[in-house]
Amino acid sequence: MQINAIPREWLYPGSLEVATKLQLQLAQQVITTDQLPDNIQYIAGMDVSSNWRDPKQIIYATCVVLDAKTLRVVTSASAHMQQKFPYIPGFLGFREAPALVEAFAQLSLKPDLILVDGHGISHPRKLGIASHIGVLLDIPTIGVAKSILIGKPAGTLDLAADATMPLLWQEQTIAMLLRSKNRCNPLIIATGHKIALPTAVKLVKSYLRGYRLPEPTRQAHLAANAYRRKLHD
DNA sequence: GCGACAG
DNA sequence: ATCTTGTCGC
Numbered sequence: 001m002q003i004n005a006i007p008r009e010w011l012y013p014g015s016l017e018v019a020t021k022l023q024l025q026l027a028q029q030v031i032t033t034d035q036l037p038d039n040i041q042y043i044a045g046m047d048v049s050s051n052w053r054d055p056k057q058i059i060y061a062t063c064v065v066l067d068a069k070t071l072r073v074v075t076s077a078s079a080h081m082q083q084k085f086p087y088i089p090g091f092l093g094f095r096e097a098p099a100l101v102e103a104f105a106q107l108s109l110k111p112d113l114i115l116v117d118g119h120g121i122s123h124p125r126k127l128g129i130a131s132h133i134g135v136l137l138d139i140p141t142i143g144v145a146k147s148i149l150i151g152k153p154a155g156t157l158d159l160a161a162d163a164t165m166p167l168l169w170q171e172q173t174i175a176m177l178l179r180s181k182n183r184c185n186p187l188i189i190a191t192g193h194k195i196a197l198p199t200a201v202k203l204v205k206s207y208l209r210g211y212r213l214p215e216p217t218r219q220a221h222l223a224a225n226a227y228r229r230k231l232h233d
Numbered sequence: 234g235c236g237a238c239a240g
Numbered sequence: 241a242t243c244t245t246g247t248c249g250c
Contacts, residue, residue, distance in 0.1 A: 048240070050241055087241075089238040096240075118239050128239070149239045183250065188239085225242090 001090065003125075010085040012098045022127050022135050025193075031121065031131065035194035036140050037112045040068050043207070044111035045216030046104070046133065048096045049224035050083070057083040060231065061099035062224035064216065065111050071207065071215040077106035078227040089149065090124050093132030101136055113195075113203070114141045115216040119149050120190030120200075122167060122175035134193020141192030142200040143175070144217050148188060153177055157186055164201060176201050184212040 003019055025031050042065050049060045064076040079102035085095040100116075119128030120143025130143030151169035158165075161182045166173040167190075175190035176197060189201050207214035213221065 048241080050240085051243095052241060053243095087240060089240085092239055123239080143239090145239055147239065148237095150237090228242095 001088070003091075006085075006091070006094070011094065012084065015094060018093075018132060018135055019125070019127060022125075022131060025135065026121075026126060031126075031134075031193055032191050032196055033194065034196050034199050036199070040112045040203075042066065042074070042109060042111040043068050043216050044104075044107075044114040045117075045214075045218070045220030046100050046114060047117040047217060047220035047224045048099060049221075049228040051228070058231075059083050059096060059099045060224055060228040061096065061103045062220055062227050063100065063103045063107060063114075064219045064223050065107060065109050066216055066219065068112075071209060073219050073223075075107065075109050076223055077103045077108075078224070079103040079106065080227070080231060092118055093127060093129040096129060097132050097136060100133060104137060111139065114139055114192070115144050115204070115207070115214060115220075116141055116192060117144060117146075117217050117221065119143045119145045119188065120175070120192035122149065122151060122169070122188060122190040124150055128190065128192070130190065130192030138193075140194040142195060142204060143188070143190040143192045144204060144214060145175075145188040145190070146185070146213075151175070159183075162205065173197070178204065180204075180208050180214070181210070181212045187212065
């Protein structure tokens, strides 16, 4: 399935430009090159919560900002809107990005880096939601996914915590599997925007605090759920 | 042709 | 993606 085959009414304004811009920035290596500030002071986590049995299909997006030193949430913002684009594997960004961008716009404090719940360039068109958000906001992002979309592990991932293994697709390493917690299934860490894969993995590791998910994404998930339940559902 | 398929 | 207590394993 191609973006051209998508009904116009599903797309938000600028949808097609994002795909074009991503291809351009990939060629320029803007996507995969570290362009982080000297001191990363604030990190954001983004996630969306929704209820598949909700006939109105409301999407609840939350962006939390944590202090890089303490990994404590310092501020957050949320936004909700009706889903215009259904969930289709490979097109998650088109469904969730509008709500996430709106939540981000309401933040009083802008982060230096964003961890997004989902894939980065480990995607059929290298346009996973993390890269999608990175291109839209022009901020470094890392994709933190919980399962594989495309590709195959280079081998058998060691059971020990902290073990990593490349995720291969068409002879290329598109992401790294990371056993973030002892007996848990690995996370898939990928370049989102303006960051190299080794850097992304190193940073994600530093944000782990005994849970499978790194703090930014974990807190975003909790906050998005709380937001949805508060807006009664 | 068949299976796989982020959240 | 969400619902939901107890329960099995390290």
